[in-house]
Amino acid sequence: MHDEALRARSVSLVHRLLSGAGRASVVAYDLAPVVEAEAITHALSDVGELMVACVADEDVPLSTGGQLPVRVRMDVVKEAPEWSVRITACAAHLLGVLEWLDGDVRDSYLTGAGLPARMVELASARGGRLGIVRTERVLLHDATGVTPVPFDEIADLAVSATPSFPDADDEWAARELFARLSPSDVSDLLDAAAAGWDAAFPLSVREQGGCPHLDGQVFCVDVDSNGLTVMDVDSGLTTVVLFTFDTPAKSVEELADRLGQLLDGCAGFSSLRS
Incomplete structure (x- = not known):
C-alpha cells in the first residue's frame, strides 16, 4: 500500500505539472547562445500532447527558430502554496524534441485541441508561437527523491479526460x-x-x-x-x-x-x- 500510494501521488503530481501547474522553462542545448525560454506557458492537449506557447524573442534563439524539430530540456518547477516562505514543492524535468507548428496545423490546434484560453491567447498574439514537445519519460523531483514516470501514462490521463486537481484556479x-x-x-x-x-x-x-x-x-x-x-x-x-x-x-x-x-x-x- 505504501508503494502504491506514493506511485499514485507521483503520477498525479506529474499530471498536474504538465497540465499547466508550476513555472516552465525550455532550453535548446543545440542552439547558440544557450538561453532558456522562460516566458512560456504549457499544457496538455486533449489527445495527450505536451504543448508550449510563447512570443518570439530575438534574444532567445529557441523562440525564433523555424519548424525543424530541435532537442530541448524542459523544466517545470512548482512552489508550495505558502505566503510567508518559499518552498519548492516539486519539479518535473524532461528531455525531448520541440517542433513549432505553423499554418493550418497550428490553427487547428488553437481551435480544436482543448487548450486553455491563456495558451490560445499567447500563441495567437503578435509573434506568438505554438509547439509540441515530444518525450518518452518525465523525472519527478520531490521530497521522496527522483521518480521516473513514462509520458504515455500521463498522456493516457489527458486522452481519458481525467482532470488534474487542483488546477491553478483551485x-x-x-x-x-x-x-x-x-x-x-x-x-x-x-x-x-x-x-x-x-x-x-x-x-x-x-x-x-x-x-x-x-x-x-x-x-x-x-x-x-x-x-x-x-x-x-x-x-x-x-x-x-x-x-x-x-x-x-x-x-x-x-x-x-x-x-x-x-x-x-x-x-x-x-x-x-x-
Whole structure:
C-alpha cells in the first residue's frame, strides 16, 4: 500500500505539472547562445500532447527558430502554496524534441485541441508561437527523491479526460482548507504519523539549519487529489509527511470532505492506541 500510494501521488503530481501547474522553462542545448525560454506557458492537449506557447524573442534563439524539430530540456518547477516562505514543492524535468507548428496545423490546434484560453491567447498574439514537445519519460523531483514516470501514462490521463486537481484556479482554495485546520488538528495528525498511522507516510527527514524563526511551524507543501503534504519544522529537524485520502478528491468540495475523513481517521487511530 505504501508503494502504491506514493506511485499514485507521483503520477498525479506529474499530471498536474504538465497540465499547466508550476513555472516552465525550455532550453535548446543545440542552439547558440544557450538561453532558456522562460516566458512560456504549457499544457496538455486533449489527445495527450505536451504543448508550449510563447512570443518570439530575438534574444532567445529557441523562440525564433523555424519548424525543424530541435532537442530541448524542459523544466517545470512548482512552489508550495505558502505566503510567508518559499518552498519548492516539486519539479518535473524532461528531455525531448520541440517542433513549432505553423499554418493550418497550428490553427487547428488553437481551435480544436482543448487548450486553455491563456495558451490560445499567447500563441495567437503578435509573434506568438505554438509547439509540441515530444518525450518518452518525465523525472519527478520531490521530497521522496527522483521518480521516473513514462509520458504515455500521463498522456493516457489527458486522452481519458481525467482532470488534474487542483488546477491553478483551485490551488489556493485548497490551501485555504488546510488553513482552517486548528493547530491541535495539525498536531494530532503529526503525532499520529510519528506513531505509525498507516494513512501517513514520512517522505523525508533532514536537519534544518539557518532559519531559527521557522522552528515550531508547520507548512503546507501541497494539497493534491490523493492527499495532503506538510512540512514540520521542529527542534532543528524538518520532516515532510504525506497524509493520504481513502479515495481521490476531484473538487474543492470533495477535498473538504476528505480532510474531514482524515481527521476522523486520526482520532480513531489515537483512540485505539490509548
